[in-house]
């Protein structure tokens with residue numbers, strides 16, 4: 001059976017996580033995510049204005065505080081208009097600025113939060129819409145865990161950026177530049193002295209920061225890996241139990257967790273060292289500046305180098321601000337880098353070419369009705385994930401409208417693949433397929449798929465109710481239509497026996513129903529869809545004979561009046577079909593009715609028949 005499903009194992013999850021440096025190029029790429037902010041630019045600009053105002057009020061705080069000290073030491077504060085402010089007035093001014101800052105910060109958070117929530121919702125919507133429209137090979141190349149982490153981890157990273165990192169980045173840069181400007185005005189001599197002590201700290205912090213970034217990325221990747229293990233295991237919990245591999249899975253998870261802890265501890269060791277380095281460097285710097293400042297305050301008032309005590313106070317607070325913003329910038333750089341990585345990964349998916357499904361206007365013929373004539377002409381095919389293996393070669397056959405045709409042959413012969421190609425899940429490598437005389441490419445993809453129904457080998461239902469699952473074949477179906485479909489599919493009996501009837505919840509992927517019940521729900525769904533062409537992938541898993549009879553008669557009912565392709569695994573069920581195509585090694589090796597093929601001496605079908613007869 002074609003593994004046309006999700007790739008839940010295989011290549012390492014971490015392998016597809018690019019680690020971009022903050023370069024002009026990566027910025028240009030990553031910042032394209034901002035197009036999702038555009039619809040909310042009004043709120044964004046308001047947030048920015050409030051951010052500037054709150055940063056300005058923060059920056060004016062040390063200045064006014066310094067003036068307060070100056071007034072206390074007998075230096076009155078004279079405003080440009082000539083107004084003299086005493087201690088009480090300056091303190092009031094300081095309080096007013098603080099209140100304003102509080103209000104500005106509130107507004108900034110409120111607006112930025114809105115922008116980030118709306119933007120992130122839009123990105124998630126776009127990503128999900130893209131996911132469901134991407135062609136199947138995409139899901140064979142990528143693991144489900146990696147795909148879902150685009151929606152969760154990466155989008156979360158972007159959300160952090162819009163709500164916090166961006167504001168932080170701006171605030172820190174503003175504080176740094178503004179702070180340096182202010183201290184230059186207060187005392188350029190002391191400023192130069194102070195700035196000389198900073199570059200070594202900045203340099204060392206930068207180096208430290210880089211190391212920490214690498215380590216925290218490793219932690220993230222290890223964590224994603226553990227999540228993938230959980231997802232994979234829980235998705236296949238039945239197999240885990242059947243193979244009694246619980247301990248193995250616990251061991252696998254534990255060893256992965258161990259790696260997370262090791263990586264996290266190492267990362268935090270560096271983070272701790274970084275913090276203590278910054279503290280020592282920062283306070284060391286402040287002590288130096290304090291010492292130098294104190295000597296300047298100590299000079300006589302007439303000395304041109306003399307510094308007022310209040311100005312020294314302001315200077316020291318600014319210095320602390322500057323130091324903190326330098327330290328903060330190191331961390332923010334890491335966040336910007338993660339954001340760029342996340343945004344690049346998200347954009348990469350958004351840039352993937354989707355299937356041309358649900359196109360408006362339609363991209364080809366949108367048939368109102370289909371007869372159901374099918375022709376395969378020299379079809380050749382290789383799976384995109386395994387391009388060196390020719391799966392089908394020169395496959396040619398015709399199916400007339402309303403005919404029932406069975407595909408039989410050894411496992412791996414290519415039966416499911418032949419059916420998948422009719423659904424246009426993959427592009428052909430050669431030849432063409434015609435429906436009612438038109439090549440598939442001439443049709444609008446959704447327009448044609450609407451007329452083809454599939455009952456897959458293993459039915460995975462959606463987690464809702466039986467009603468929702470049946471109505472999946474026709475979302476606007478009435479209650480009567482749903483009930484009628486369930487009856488035709490021999491499903492009504494068991495549904496009516498459930499206390500909640502059609503509203504019975506089937507559990508994740510339908511686990512609360514038996515295999516035979518799930519299949520009958522799938523058949524009811526296909527009956528509702530009422531397709532002109534039907535593909536039936538017969539279940540390989542044996543049902544008990546009672547259940548099999550019910551499923552079989554439901555299938556017979558479903559096949560009435562449509563072109564049907566049955567991928568048969570048991571020859572006993574296909575005696576009544578109009579034609580049997582025997583597939584081997586990706587080719588049609590025999591075709592004819594059951595009687596013709598059964599009598600062909602040395603033929604593959606006759607052999608398979610004998611084999612099955614002997615087995616039974």
Ligand SMILES: Nc1ncnc2c1ncn2[C@@H]1O[C@H](COP(=O)(O)OP(=O)(O)OP(=O)(O)O)[C@@H](O)[C@H]1O
Nearest residue numbers: 001002003004383386391411412413414415416417
């Ligand atoms: N998604 C896929 N990607 C790559 N190769 C695939 C994929 N699906 C199937 N194949 C390969 O294509 C070949 C044909 O597979 P296919 O599922 O069509 O066989 P089948 O006749 O339906 O087998 P079965 O009776 O076991 O269901 C096999 O060699 C298989 O390994």
